[in-house]
Amino acid sequence: MKMKRSRDRIGALLAVLAFVAVLGISVKDSMAYFTTYARARGGKELTLGNTTEIEEEYDGQKHIRVANQGNADCYVRVRVFTGSLVELTYSGSGQWAPGDDGYYYYSDVVPAGGMTEELLVSIHASEEIRELGTDFDVIVIQECAPVMYDESGAPYPASDEAVWAQAFEVDTEGGAGNE
Known part of the structure; x- marks a missing residue:
């Protein structure tokens, strides 16, 4: 045991x-x-993405321009939102073209430090709103996409091609053009 x-x-x-x-x-x-x-040791500042800013004035209509404050060229689009009782009419530079998604697309590349031409938006309140005398908001948003260049040096938008394709078509050589 x-x-x-x-x-x-x-x-x-x-x-x-x-x-x-x-x-x-x-x-x-x-x-x-x-x-x-x-x-x-050391460091390097890294900037991701483009920086753009809306410049707008109102004098019965919205005067909208977008400034590219980044360090790279970009494409720009703008959309204006308001209630269903307000009608918006767009005019201004021929550089702005409507897309099927409610955005207005600027057809040229906006260079770093550059600015778009003016997009004018007239605001027409319905009779209902005028009778009530109520206030309403008009919201302007903008988005930008970096510029990419194909082998021949022609520019095209870099992101979300399905969305951007509504305002820009890429030709057979890969360049961007206004529809």
């Missing part, structure tokens, strides 16, 4: 020692992972 207990104890001791040995090897690798580090 003593012999069997001795063997059981030795077997258990060997199992514990094997476990500790395996654990010791793993801990060494883990410690190396957690204690390794690298130092770096």
Whole structure:
């Protein structure tokens, strides 16, 4: 009986020692992972995306222009939202063209530091609103897409081709043109 207990104890001791040995090897690798580090100096400013800003004035109609404040050329589109009792009429530069999605697209590339020509939006409140004398909001939003260039150097919009294709078509040489 003593012999069997001795063997059981030795077997258990060997199992514990094997476990500790395996654990010791793993801990060494883990410690190396957690204690390794690298130092770096210096820095570089990274700008992601284009920066554009709406410039608008109101004198009975909205005078909308979009300034490209980024450091890369871009394409621009604008959409004006208001309630269903207000009618909007667009006019102004021939550079702006309506898309099927409610946006007006500027057909030229807006260079870094440049600005679009003016898009005029006349606002006509319905008789109902005028009788009530209530206020209403007219919201202008703009979006931009970076300009990409194909092999021949022709520009085209870089993002969401399905949306941008409604205002710009890419010709057989890959350039962008106004429909």
